[in-house]
Amino acid sequence: MSGVENGSAAAAGHIVMFPWLAFGHISPFAQLTRMLVSVDGGFFRVTFLTAAGNVPRVAAMLAEAASSVTVVPLDLPHVSCLPAGASSTAELSADGAELLKIAVDATRPQVAALLAELRPDAVVFDFAMPWVCDVATPLGVKALFFNVYSAATFAFIFVPARCPGGLLPSVHDIAAAPVGFPSDSALATIPAYQAADLSYAFQRFYGMPNVYDRFLACFKGSAGVVMKTCTEMEGPYINYLSAQIGKPLLLAGPVVPEPPQGELEERWSSWLSSFPNNAVVFASFGSETFLSVAAATELLLGLEATNRPFLVVLNFPKGADTESEFRARIPPGLEERVKGRGVLHTGWVQQQQILRHPSVGCYVNHSGFSSVVEGLIAGCRLVLLPMKTDQYINAAVFARELHIGVEVARRSEDGWFGRDDVRDAVAAAMAPGGEGEGMKWREFFLDDAVQKGFAAEFLRELKGLLRATGPNNYN
Template identity: 30%
Template structure:
């Protein structure tokens, strides 16, 4: 009998307050609970009801709600990034930082073996005071962490931001010169007197270990790059996507689409051209709420998926049969796109015009290109995607990653 079968852990989870972090943290929690480990999941009080249906092991995974104090600059009752514009998220970070006393009280009461967290730079020191190990769980690509660590310094120029870091694994995965303004975060406070990159650096350097939601088959060289740069043990969880237990879409979604409000608009409907909804009525749907995207991507009527290449979305489409068209907007999405388009060659990136604008013509060209079954390049992309999907869908592969992670956590706790 292996140690993973008889040595059960109590693990606290404390993600950044975005659904793109809540959900992968809960996916990992489900994988660990499946092996019999106990999970205590810290999250804002108002978020808990929205995640309870995704808790596959309610006898082992328990939620601990936090009351986020209001701070100036935040919308009333804001508890996640879904209602907070990017330029105000520093206030949200500061609000959660003010829950340290609540978190300490919870930890003293539940006495976890290890806390898995992200962005909360104060967690490692708090954990050490209480005799708890800490592990940073990164749910964005290892590439973005590896590339951006050189930009922690306060004075990074646009030219420096688009230079390849020393010994970078691939010249195909990089930023373009015209993307420098959106790659750089300004050296300004991102809550509690730290810049965004200072938060990242502190959370990495102070942690006992760093885990990435990825696998060697996709990002191996970049994980090695991070390990070499910081010296922390680097662990991998694999894709960590749940096995679909509901094979059928609700009737409401059996036909399709999802959107998010663009900058400057509070709803999707507000951003749509006048008359758009009337013109597509009966043959399309524009919706700004949450939809079961993973299930949608497996619907036989969907052949192409146009998206921003966010990390969670990336894993979902990698395990689909869709052709992939990418329109990245911010730093990590851009690097994800360059990996998939330039290195793995499974999709295309939409060409941008002046000021990074995407025209309907360039989008149309990209979609028509990947859907053309007579085009050799499009068929090559389809074949590459199919091979990668087959590899990533191997249940034994995910099992191996989770078992190795558990063994590493057990070893970490015993040190």
């Protein structure tokens, strides 16, 4: 075994973390890791598994917990047509991400050998590798499935009731919630374009199990399911999941992102500071959500129509001709018309620091859970523009049930939105009362006692689950 850091020998418990190779999954696993090693006097130490190419970035994410965490590289076996050296979905097309699952499945002998050597108390694994249960259980290692999506997403798509009799649902079936789903949910039905997008979960690629089958195998084979949510936010969905799954649900709380480190770069600080407080609209869609030419064009024209200053970040898949793709999304004459008040950028930015700048008042985002929380705790009004899969579910829960943010209006049959829809959503979010219940939820996320309470309760339930067959130090 080769590691980046040595775990603390004083820790009483040992957990192995094994996330799917997408940073939207690795990040919550890293957040959970930091929680585990920081509570109860460092009771747990963690071994974190990832592809060799991700080790430097993962080690940086876990740097503050390095004394209690060992990052172990896995060598991904060669898979035909998978680019050499690929180690995360950020580097791949949609088809490449399916091939990456084949490579991860092929790490089974490595993972089995590591678990046999380490004999941890538990292994926390992701949806793509349900076979971890088959490897861990004979060794007496508890296998815990970590669902990184919202409880609402899990409940709407991945429960047994979604496929009665084992029959795969049609797009029409997917548009309606499964049997027994909370009746007063904003997700009782979803638009046709969202149902069509979610049908991906039931499609097979390269003869492998589909995503739905992998989810089902995960909670059938696991000793329990971990979720980064709480009953205050998703109580009805959690109750429904408990009835559907019949396994212990361990709630880690919403896992609020840590405050950003370092100062905002001068180029952004100087530009933002030239505007009044709460004047600027910031639009960003994460590292793995990419807007089409049509969507980006309407977004930009809509932001122009707000007559507000704005900063937009547009990113593209690795390997794309970034300059060409970027230019294709800028409407003719836009840059000249918004000169001085509109900035278009591609590439990484200090998102949390930008959101916390006093001049930023509105955040247009894709409804990723972490992005919404980052915007809320920064004090921004939110405009939700989901582009795929679980983002649609999140937006419905945030805007229509928790009253956090304003959704951009869209055409139900194909999801089309226009510049006027973007303009109107920003106007609604920035109007008096446009924050909805955002302030209440901001205080909830920033309440240190509440967050520590979630961590303590999660640790208590985790120890209780491990105590069932674990060593005496869980007594």
